[in-house]
Amino acid sequence: MLWVIPVSTAHLRLIRDVAHHRSVSKAARLNHLSQSAASQAIAELERELEVSLFDRGRRPLEITSAGKLYLEYCKDVLRRDDELRASLDVLKKQMNGTARVAAIYSVGLSEMSEIEARFAARFPQAELQVQYLRPERVWEAVEMDEADLGLMSYAESSRELVALPWRDEEMVVAVAPGHALARRGFIPAAALQDQEFIGFDDDLPIQEQIDRYLREKKVTVQVVLRFDNIQMIKEAVAHGAGISIMPARVMREDIRQGRLIALRLKPAELYRPVRIVHRRRKIFNEVTSGLLDLLRQEDTRHAA
Amino acid sequence: MLWVIPVSTAHLRLIRDVAHHRSVSKAARLNHLSQSAASQAIAELERELEVSLFDRGRRPLEITSAGKLYLEYCKDVLRRDDELRASLDVLKKQMNGTARVAAIYSVGLSEMSEIEARFAARFPQAELQVQYLRPERVWEAVEMDEADLGLMSYAESSRELVALPWRDEEMVVAVAPGHALARRGFIPAAALQDQEFIGFDDDLPIQEQIDRYLREKKVTVQVVLRFDNIQMIKEAVAHGAGISIMPARVMREDIRQGRLIALRLKPAELYRPVRIVHRRRKIFNEVTSGLLDLLRQEDTRHAA
DNA sequence: AGCATATCATAAGAAAAACCGATATTGCAA
């Protein structure tokens, strides 16, 4: 049993044209149909609606009052259809031509602009959308499909997301220019013994890693302050509140400007893993998979 | 080559339900379809639109941003569809249950209320819409299908309209109660010789008929005033401006109230033909053809 | 009025599509 009338936009266009040109055959031609098919379609529609839309008993045919109502319906739906197609086109263009990346702050603007430059060279037409977020928001953004790729440290694959290796950033000791250790380029872990130390919040993976390292080296430090982000730690170190350990990369600008000094740990064994994160089984568009290639080929493990 | 996607409201309902329940199989059940058919329909739609509406690669499935756009489209169109159906239902009820009549003023309210009473007795559920118009507007209303039946005098069939006989109303001489002729019940045409006469406009059929009659009887009258409608003529006669000739029927109330007196012409040969007019090949609803029967069976030719 | 012409309706068969049942594949959770 058929409950709904299978009226398609093709039908709507046909009816609209019939009403406009007051002719079935002309409307049929305009819609690439035989006159017969058009006639049948209209008759069928009228049968199903149980009203006559046109008075075909005179020529040129006349539209009935029911036909007028239906005509308005046709126009409204076709207008809405055009709207839909327009917005889908916009969306498609975006979806095919842009890659959306969410990155933690400490990946850094300067890092990103390098990547953006190479991306732009490879995909001149494409757009790269980057948003900087707190780590948990990066994860969320990828999970919610608000971003195609996420760049974040200490990420682990989960049921929802895959974490691919990207960089292992060497961690160094950050000191203020006036600090006692400031003149030495390399130091052993032991040199940190009893230093006033500015750490990350206890529950952050980076702090867990630092704690594990110091424990292994049997070094204890005096934690004087804790923050949940690198920016604050850098500021505190620069103000001489103590020393810290952080990825060398995030200090580059501060070193150049003389605000901070980096001391490399003698056997270099401490690295912050930064990973590329994406949804499992996600089908990337061309641009995004291109970007992914780009990122993975510069996979500079154990790089400064 | 297929240019338009044959999407029906059935499809729209399906998509809407899939989005709402986040399940193809549930939506399929709700729409009395097999899971297979639903799956194919969605896949086909996505193929044609060149976007994916749902991410079926996870469970429960997720709606994409294109899917959200499409969902809004579905809801809008389905809402518009409901609207259409509602207004068509109202229209159908009206069309099946009402007869629309356009009548000239001089058919008279009292005449019409008689007819209405008999109509109401025969079709208790039905509605009778009567509008009183000037003669040319009655013709127009029927021609434009604004009225199903027209009641007007001196109508002739044309290419567009058919005129059926209805009544031949006896024409009488109208005089004011104080007039010299007022005491006589019957008069010959000759009695009108040189009387001050109030006529219709020259180009009206009724006046042509009166002129022809007087010419035949070799009677001349002094036309002192002309109007294009009976109401004004009655008023002028009542005020003693002169006598006139008009259908007896339209004077009934004025006679009862003593405003006018009717003198029958001795050989009664002057009749105003009132006709029922309708569009050629018009298909009447039950109520209207019932009304037509009613009118034609009381076809009182040569009646007062 | 009757004929000519353009238009619409109808019939029958062909083409296209939508649909179903069965089965393979896949995502997810235990």
Place this chain on the structure above:
DNA sequence: TTGCAATATCGGTTTTTCTTATGATATGCT
């Protein structure tokens, strides 16, 4: 990993839609 439930796919059938050919009808012209 295995099992379960949901989705995709395949092959074949049914239903719908379309086309061509032909019949009916309205209108205009002679």
